Amino acid sequence: MTSNEMRILVAAGAVLVLLAFLPTLPESAYAMSLALPIAMYTVLATSWTLFSGPTHYISLATGAFFGVGAYLVAACISFVPYPLLVLLAGLLGAVVAALVGMVTLRLSGVYFVIFTLGLAELVRQVVTWVQNNFTGSRGMYVLTNITERIIFWELLALVALVYLIGWLINRSRLGFALRIIGNDELVAAHSGIHSARSKVVLFMISGAFAAVVGAIMAPRYTYVEPAIAFSAELSFQVVIMALMGGAHRLWGPLVGVVPFTLLWEAIAASFPTQTVLLLGIAFLAIVYFIPNGVVGLIESKLGRRRGSGAAQHA
Amino acid sequence: MPEDAILDVQNVSKRFGGLRAVDSLNFSVRKHEMLGLIGPNGSGKTTMMNLISGAAKPTSGEIFLEDRLISGLPARHIARAGVARTFQLVRMLPALSVLENVMAGGVFGHKRLWGREARNYAARQLERVGVGHAMNTPTSTLTYIDQKRVELARALASDPILILLDEWLAGLNPTELQTGIALIRSLRDDGRTVILVEHVMDAIRSLCDRCVVMNSGAKIAEGAADEVLSDPAVIRAYLGDGDA
Secondary structure, three states: OOHHHHHHHHHHHHHHHHHHOHHHOOOOHHHHHHHHHHHHHHHHHHHHHHHHHHHOOOOOOHHHHHHHHHHHHHHHOOOOOHHHHHHHHHHHHHHHHHHHHHHHOOOOOHHHHHHHHHHHHHHHHHHHHHHHHHHOOOOEEOOOOOOHHHHHHHHHHHHHHHHHHHHHHHHOHHHHHHHHHHHOHHHHHHOOOOHHHHHHHHHHHHHHHHHHHHHHHHHHHOEEOHHHHOOHHHHHHHHHHHHHHOOOOOOHHHHHHHHHHHHHHHHHHHOHHHHHHHHHHHHHHHHHOOOOHHHHHHHHHHOOOOOOHHHHOO | OOOOEEEEEEEEEEEEOOEEEEEEEEEEEEOOOEEEEEOOOOOOHHHHHHHHHOOOOOOEEEEEEOOEEOOOOOHHHHHHHOEEEOOOOOOOOOOOEHHHHHHHHHHHOOOOOOOHHHHHHHHHHHHHHOOHHHOOOEHHHOOHHHHHHHHHHHHHHOOOOEEEEEOOOOOOOHHHHHHHHHHHHHHHHOOOOEEEEOOOHHHHHHHOOEEEEEEOOEEEEEEOHHHHHOOHHHHHHHHOHHHO
16 A cells, blocks of 8 residues: 555545534534435445446446345344344345346446346336235335434445445456456457456445445335335436546546535425436536546546556556 | 477367358467468458457367367466467557556466566566557557557567467558567567468568468468468469469
8 A cells, every 4th residue: 555545545534534423513404414315325326336437337227226225124124133134235236236247247338228227127016016916015114213313324334335345446356357348348358357257246246335225225214115215216316426426436426426416405405306307417418528527527637637546556 | 289289270160150261270389489370361360360369169170278178268268278369450458558458468367467566577578569668658649560569568468378469560561560570570589489360471481480371261281481482372372373
């Protein structure tokens, strides 16, 4: 580890510790209502970038993994301890990602995008069908004594974990392999890389994080039903935030998450039906003006845009 | 199979539907040998290279690398077993630096280095092919011949048993061509085992210890470069009946 990396690590740790005190401040309710989604989207968008950043495979499956985690908690909270459920959600997310990955990662480009979009809908329909036919009610109550404050701390811990794992991946052979695959799969194969396996492993890590976020958020919803848990909108939001910030850097998504979430909350407060418009405009803005995200824009202005940060440390 | 053979191709065929791109080919490559695989356009040379490197699987026949059967294995296994290649149309990894482009070969291929060792070894290969000065630049700033050199360095970085050069000299101008030929010759002086597919006759004459000539997928001649290039069957294949 270089001294520069050490400094970044210490600074990032200090910021997280400071943020952890946010819920204890007086009159923090409004700040929390913004900080909580920011923390949630930071984990989702960053873990999305772990996979989609280097490979350029656009996954719209975040909603599916999130829903799997949330539903696991809703279905089992009455007889399984909550911390165990959070771990199981991660495991389940990884398993679903592995299955989906093995089937679809041989597909490329737009086929992969469409399949992942369909996945959330597929899982939602299956869950709805099972509930209609076997359990009688469509939704489920998640009644716990987990407060918003605890959820926020859990998410902060997850933020720390996703950055740590992302940093470790960037330094690893796996991270290097993924960047080569993203550039040219033929060269990757002829260099000795098992590209299908590398992609599936990364997709599993990414899916596990989204499922854990779903499990952590479930108690906040109190009532979980398929339409809430498996939301396509969530998948799109995550993609747009990550791309808006910049998917070629680990910390890129954060730059997109913060302004986008604030804007989203502001619009949702005054014009609740117009949030989809924001998604559309943000998407157009990314495609036309900032294909490499805000971070890419800044870097090219500074004239030092190179390959990913892992480049120098690989 | 000669005793010191590195690669042994036995009765290999590749069909694409009704087309026999490679037709019952037999040849072997000895250690430290530079073998030219030549023939007119469409004679199946690149297909043969793809069969060796695992980009395609033979319809029938066997390919051995030393004692190991490699035909039918996926490309990544063949790369790890010790076959490295360059591509007919140069393939850079544009988002990676020049050094990282070369490291790709060393990290995952036959050699499997990591960290500082991988970087140093890749840097040595870049020096070796003459682009040491451009180590940390983006590949987009390189000239065509330098991109070809980087690709060669990537192949060398895995310290392969066998190197496949698919028209490595194609597209170079006359000055670059001399530099290129000298570079390939220096690989031979290093004791590398190389198969080169080439159209540049000067290069074939001056570089190849031995040539295998293909036409319509089949071997029509084999021997020293001067010998096969004056073989009537070879001249007929290249130029047609009237000139033979």
